[in-house]
Every structure is written in structure tokens, then in C-alpha cells.
Amino acid sequence: MGKAGILVGTLFFLTAVFATLTSCISVLESIVANCMVLFHASRKKVTLVLTVIYMAASAVITLGYSIFYMEVKLPNGTVGQLLDIMDYISNSIMMPFISFFSCILIGWVVGPKWISDEMESGGHTFKRKKLYNIMIKYVAPVLMLILALQSIGILDAILN
Numbered sequence: 001m002g003k004a005g006i007l008v009g010t011l012f013f014l015t016a017v018f019a020t021l022t023s024c025i026s027v028l029e030s031i032v033a034n035c036m037v038l039f040h041a042s043r044k045k046v047t048l049v050l051t052v053i054y055m056a057a058s059a060v061i062t063l064g065y066s067i068f069y070m071e072v073k074l075p076n077g078t079v080g081q082l083l084d085i086m087d088y089i090s091n092s093i094m095m096p097f098i099s100f101f102s103c104i105l106i107g108w109v110v111g112p113k114w115i116s117d118e119m120e121s122g123g124h125t126f127k128r129k130k131l132y133n134i135m136i137k138y139v140a141p142v143l144m145l146i147l148a149l150q151s152i153g154i155l156d157a158i159l160n
Helices: 003-039 043-065 082-110 112-119 129-151 154-159
Strands: none
């Protein structure tokens, strides 16, 4: 790409940095709001403390392949370093359990009618309402629970 490649590459990485920064801010905002209520502290103070904690944790995880290198055997049979452990926790444990509890919340606590009514607002029709009700109440929670148990190694222990 010649000289245009330098410009395109620079723009790409600048947009990647911007996307990362805005994602971090949006995640930090919900935690800041909750900490402000819990600790009766100002936004500025809570934001500063949480930013320092986030930066320290990020530095430790980033240095997981050098200074803080260690190998840990994960329940799925692989060996991982700090970043791999964080990835495993978020993707293999938290996501299936959060999905499971979301299905329970919508399917059984709030009720799927609330979603159906929202889908039908403004005169729209929700053609697959019965299928959605079955999926959110029965199929999805069972599949998410199976996925969660498999990802933390319990299902393999039961089956073997």
C-alpha cells in the first residue's frame, strides 16, 4: 500500500484505541455508579480509585507472559497464563452462568409476556411468540446450564 499503508495503519490503530477506551469507560461507569451509592462517595473519588485498581490489574495481566509468568492447568484441560485464566473465567464460566440466570429471570421471574408485549408494541406482530416462550423457559436454560457445567469440567467428571 506504500505511503497510504502508513496512514491506513495509523488510522486503524487509533480507532482501535478509541474503541477500547470507550468500552472501558462504559464498563467503568456502571461500577462507578454502584460504588457511589454503596460507599456514599463522590464520582471523582470513586472514578480515581477504580481507575487505579483497573490500571494495576491490567498491568499485572499484561505482564502475565513475562514478569508474572506462570502456568495453571485449567478445568478444560489446557494450560494457561494470567490472560488465559481471565479469558477462561469470563468466557467459559461467567457468560454461560449469566445467560442461564438471564433465561431464568426472563422466562420465570419477569415472564416472557413482558418481552412479547414489547415486541408487539407499535402494532407489530410477534409471529414466533409460542416458540420464544418455550425456548426462553425450557430449552435455553437447560442448554446454558449444560454448557456451564461442561466448561468448568463438572459434566466431564459426571460422564466419565
